[in-house]
Amino acid sequence: AAGVIxxxxxxxxxxxxxxxxxxxxxxxxxxxYWYQQGPGQDxxxxxxxxxxxxxxxxxxxxxxxxxxxxxxHSELNMSSLELGDSALYFCASNLGTGGEKQYFxxxxxxxxx
Amino acid sequence: xxxxxQNSEALNIQEGKTATLTCNYTNYSPAYLQWYRQDPxxxxxxxxxxxxxxxxxxKERLKVTFDTTLKQSLFHITASQPADSATYLCALxxxxxxxxxxxxxxxxxx
Numbered sequence: 001a002a003g004v005i006x007x008x009x010x011x012x013x014x015x016x017x018x019x020x021x022x023x024x025x026x027x028x029x030x031x032x033y034w035y036q037q038g039p040g041q042d043x044x045x046x047x048x049x050x051x052x053x054x055x056x057x058x059x060x061x062x063x064x065x066x067x068x069x070x071x072x073h074s075e076l077n078m079s080s081l082e083l084g085d086s087a088l089y090f091c092a093s094n095l096g097t098g099g100e101k102q103y104f105x106x107x108x109x110x111x112x113x
Numbered sequence: 114x115x116x117x118x119q120n121s122e123a124l125n126i127q128e129g130k131t132a133t134l135t136c137n138y139t140n141y142s143p144a145y146l147q148w149y150r151q152d153p154x155x156x157x158x159x160x161x162x163x164x165x166x167x168x169x170x171x172k173e174r175l176k177v178t179f180d181t182t183l184k185q186s187l188f189h190i191t192a193s194q195p196a197d198s199a200t201y202l203c204a205l206x207x208x209x210x211x212x213x214x215x216x217x218x219x220x221x222x223x
Contacts, residue, residue: 004156033210041159042202042213056210066200099206100145103154 004105021076025093032074033092117214132189136203142181143205
């Protein structure tokens with residue numbers, strides 16, 4: 001069965017640079033969630049989209065923005081990167097609203113130097 | 114604000130025994146509660162969901178209970194195996210997002 005696809009899997013950026021992370025949800029899933037997980041931490045919810053509209057917002061810095069496109073894939077744009085942004089970024093998808101049974105991608109490991 | 118506490122950071126269980134993990138929450142009772150498994154460097158994997166009107170849910174060797182009076186969920190793995198070693202995350206819903214606990218690292222000792 002198709003899973004959530006994230007690209008790139010690894011990304012190294014320097015401080016103050018910009019990064020774009022991509023997420024391709026499971027086919028027919030219309031909701032996408034973004035999470036940030038620091039070392040030894042639990043996943044922290046950043047933002048979610050349902051049917052291409054932002055549905056909920058968590059602890060996403062103002063330097064970050066995201067959107068969901070007509071084909072339901074989503075992109076997380078991160079600007080003015082800081083050392084503290086180094087983390088695993090997960091995308092998850094499911095069908096409909098409510099947050100139930102989210103299917104997570106393999107993650108993008110972002111390292112800011 | 115809603116807080117989630119998982120009983121311990123790490124838990125060592127002998128192979129073949131039952132592992133029991135605890136998730137406690139404060140404030141309001143969520144409509145449902147979920148358990149995920151996470152292996153190092155990988156995304157969480159959904160295991161079980163239990164709704165507020167359900168007392169217990171089972172899936173193969175896994176069992177989850179939900180006590181809204183105690184504001185607690187218990188997650189059991191029976192006949193534990195070394196392959197069950199992982200971090201287990203409890204998650205509560207709030208609107209469209211879920212809030213994760215910090216997880217319990219479970220080690221099944223052969």
